[in-house]
Amino acid sequence: MAALDPASPQPLYLQLTDYLRRQINSGVWQPSDRLPPEVELAAQFDISRGTVRQAMDLLVNQGLLQRIPGKGTFVTNISARSRSQLIGIVVPYLRDSLITEVLRGAESVLRRNGYNLIFCHSEGNLQLELAQIEQLQREGVGGLILFPVATVDESARLSQMLRPQLPLVIIDRRLPQLAASHVVADNVGGAYRAVQHLLAQGHRRIACISLPERPTSIEERIRGYEQALREAKILPLAAVSLAIGAHPSRDSVPYYTVTELAPIDQLLDVGEPPSALFCVNDFIALGVMQHVLARGLRVPNDLAIAGFDDIALAPYMPVPLTTVAQPKYEIGVQAAQLLIDQIVSGTHQQREIVLPTELVIRASTGLPTPVAAVPPPAVAQPPH
Amino acid sequence: MAALDPASPQPLYLQLTDYLRRQINSGVWQPSDRLPPEVELAAQFDISRGTVRQAMDLLVNQGLLQRIPGKGTFVTNISARSRSQLIGIVVPYLRDSLITEVLRGAESVLRRNGYNLIFCHSEGNLQLELAQIEQLQREGVGGLILFPVATVDESARLSQMLRPQLPLVIIDRRLPQLAASHVVADNVGGAYRAVQHLLAQGHRRIACISLPERPTSIEERIRGYEQALREAKILPLAAVSLAIGAHPSRDSVPYYTVTELAPIDQLLDVGEPPSALFCVNDFIALGVMQHVLARGLRVPNDLAIAGFDDIALAPYMPVPLTTVAQPKYEIGVQAAQLLIDQIVSGTHQQREIVLPTELVIRASTGLPTPVAAVPPPAVAQPPH
DNA sequence: TGTCTATATTTGTCTAGACATTTGGAGACA
DNA sequence: TGTCTCCAAATGTCTAGACAAATATAGACA
Structure with a gap:
């Protein structure tokens, strides 16, 4: 039985705190065990009950002990204890299921491991993104998951402000100049397979509809498109870019919409227009589809x-869209796992995880059945 | 000079904590100001110095105060404060735009005011919800926004574990037994106007399709439905309930789907079936619509x-859905604002905000134009 | 058997006071 | 002027005790 030393420079209550912590950590007192009552501890160590309470207050505050009036003081269950580490996640928008699923995946892994997730929404704004990363670092987060707004060129500003030791995982797009781990989808392969599918349907004139901005994810998709065509000995058409924008405040329009459709008309109003379009994301595909249907074209026939x-x-969509699915939830899971590994191991290793994509074939690329009058089945696909 | 009330059920030290917090938040004591010495406060409020220290301990622990031996107790500089700036949000799912928009709204207001938002996903599980609230409280969050899984009956378990002083705002549904502020949508009025709209289209046999579970929001919608019919001197039909479920892991199916459609067939296979359905949410409406279209019925004609x-x-949707829009983003904004008010004022006032809903009329309830062959316009509605 | 009641136990709140330690300033001294 | 000492003021530590409120238990009672 360790006794307390009143002559020590360390106050009695801290000595008692250390003793209690040792008892718990060494397993003498197991989780959900009851501690001796305060008066008993006071008598045992020959100190007053107030000092015992002061010692216990610290551990209660740390979540190691739990007091229940009338019952006693108990060692907290391990599951209820938290290492109480904070992890920040910064995302540029929240307008479709991609990021919500990433969020779900990351949150579930982090929570199971006792971390808390601080959510930041940068609204696609670089300044805001930088400010939020700054604030999260001041807040003392143990790590960061970043879906960057910043482009490769702008990543210098990021690397300036990032604390060198901060565990960092970047998702969806790459910032190679940053010393960080990456979790991205197989954009090249997904685009490649989508265009291959169009080729298999007999299409030869396939245009790529892109965006004015070109994060690495979009560039990779264009590369996949070009690669598939080159292998088929077909020259890629010049890329067409469409601007997309969001209604920032309107609640019921959570989707981005195409704001400028003239390039599509120019593309189609030529002697030999393309018979198929590969759009670098589904928002563009939606805008284009609505526009060409309104022009009287049939999808996929025309x-x-x-x-x-x-x-x-x-x-x-008006015609269910053939598209490339990303493992959204899995991206979040892997990013969280990677971050935890980095934090726990203490090493600052950089890893890159490329998750597989999957081509989902629907009516918009002309299945055997012609344009169906009946809408798509109730539940999209069964789980696989 | 506020005096403490020894007769109050709230202990003296908590009363003093509240007083000190108010002084700081109202700006009477500015950051880096020195507080009156402990003995002076004790004399002023006619309590012992131990109680004063107990009150201050809380604020020191929260990082709002800083004690320096021999010098005094000081209000912490805003930049040095951190733990008190955390706000928790606990949501049950993340499968449509309702909660993502709430999240966006709350995050933007909180961030502008210097708070950080900790995101927790309870997966619709009461145990998980309770555990997360517990953890957030231990984490020392300054307030909580809760989209509860817990029903009115289960709210006792919530109120047991909630720290009485924790600023709390409940959204979407009511838990009246909880001492908390609420932000909800006008469910009764929304349902009332939707059914009135159906009546105006000439419908007389209108059924209500509901859910097995009945949070207050759903109950209110049913009340609105019944009220509109009663005012039209029409007896409501017996409510039909459909079960809905989620594909928990499947990424690309972020929507709930109806799992049991037999009740709909029973409803329609009678001599005089209803000519219109009011569904208590859009997921049910989607499942029902797909089912009746597959049966060969026309929407809205049949x-x-x-x-x-x-x-x-x-x-x-296959036929664009007439539905009642909630001000999703605004719900998040108001909840955050309410929470900040509570934190800053230090008062534990309960307020209830009911935000207006808006009927959005689309093709599924029979506009002048018959079922259009052309899909809906590109961008839903222009902002207004 | 089931329920109510009194009692003991335990933590929660609060008091009054003591002495220790740290800090900063006033005054003595070189 | 610079330095040292001493003191007042403030927080830090600790005691001894009181009563309140919550909980569990044993026993009385229907």
Whole structure:
């Protein structure tokens, strides 16, 4: 029985705190065990009850002990204890299921491991993104998951402000100049398979509809498109870019919409227009599809359309969209796992995880059945 | 000079804590100001110095105060404060735009005011919800926004574990037994106007399709339905309940789907079936719509369908859905604002905010135009 | 058997006071 | 002027005790 030393420079209550902690950590007192009552401890160590309470207050505050009036003081269950580490996640938007699923995946892994997730929404704004990373670092987060707004060129500003030791995982797009781990989807392969599918349907004139901005994910999709065509000995058409924008405040329009459709008209109003379009994301595919249907074209008979991302809306578009699905939830899971590994191991290793994508074939690329009058089945696909 | 009330059920030290917090938050004591010495406060409030210290301990622990031996107790500089700036949000799911928009709204307000949002996903599980609230409290969050899984009956378990002083805002549904502020949508009025709209289209046999579970929000919608019918001197039909479920892991199916459709067949296979359905949410409306279309019925000609929530998918359903829109983003904004008010004022006032809902009329309830062959316009509605 | 009641136990709140330690300033001293 | 000492003021530590409130238990009672 360790006794307390009143002559020590360390106050009695801290000595008692240490003793209690040792008892718990060494397993003498197991989780959910009851501690001796305060008066008993006071008598045992020959100190007053107030000092015992002061010692216990610290452990209660740390979540190691739990007091229940009338019953006693108990060692907290391990499951209820938390290492109480904070992890920040910064995302640029929240307008489709991609990021919500990433969020779900990351949250579930982090919570199971006793971390808390601080959610930051940068609204696609670089300044805001930088400010939030700054604030999260001041807050003392143990790690960061970043879905960056910053482009490769702008990543210098990021690396300036990032604390060198901060565990960091970047998702969806790459910032190679940053010393960070990456979790991305197989964009090249997904686009490649989508275009291969269009080729297999007999299409030869396939245009790529892109975006004015080109994060690495979009560039990779364009590369996949070009690669598939080159292997088929077909020259890629010049890329067409469409601007997309969001209604920032309107609640019921959670989707990005195409704001400028003239390039599509120019593309189609030529002697030999393309018979199929590969759109680098589903929002573009939606805008293009609505526009060409309004022009009186039939999808896929006159024009086949394929997209990328498999947003929640894809199976419900006017013509259900063939698109490339990303493992959204899995991206979040892997990013969280990678971050935890880094934190726990203490090493600052950089890893890169490329998750497989999957081509989901729907009506917009001309299945054997012609345009169906009947809407898509109730529940998209069964789980596989 | 506020005096403490020894007769109050709230202990003296908590009363003093509240007083000190108010002084700081109202700006009477600025950051880096020195507080009156402990003995002076003890004399002023006629309590012992131990109680004063107990009160201050809380604020020191929260990082709001800083004690320096020999010098005094000081209000912490805002930049040095951190733990007190955390706000927790616990949501049950993340499968449509309702909660993502709430999240966006709450995050933007909180961040502008210097708070950080900890995101917790309870997966619709009461145990998990309770555990997360427990953890957030231990983490020392300054407030909590809760989209509860717990029903009114289960709210006792919540109130047991909630720290009485914790600022708390409950959204979407009510838990009246909880001493908390609420932000909800006008469910009764929304349902009332939706059914009135069906009546105005000439429908007389209108059924209500509900859920097995009945949180207050759903109950209110049913009340609105019944009220509109009663005012039209029409007896409500017996409520039909459909079970809905989620594919928990399947990424690309972010929507709930109806799992049991037999009750709908029973409802329609009678001599005089209803000519219109009011569904208490849009997921049910989607499942029902797909089912009746597959049966060969025409919407809205044979059966009009109205929903509630205006999920992102609503304008893109096989027949664009008439539904009641909630001000999702605004719910998040108001909840955050209410929480900040409570934290800053230090008072534990309960307020209830009911936000207006809006009927969005689309094709599923029979507009002048018959079922259009052309899909809905590109961008749902222009902002207004 | 089941329920109510009194009692003991335990933590929660609060008091009054003592002495220790740290800090900063006033005054003595070189 | 610079330095040292001493003191007052403030927080830190600790005691001894009181009563309140919550909980569990044993025993009385129907």
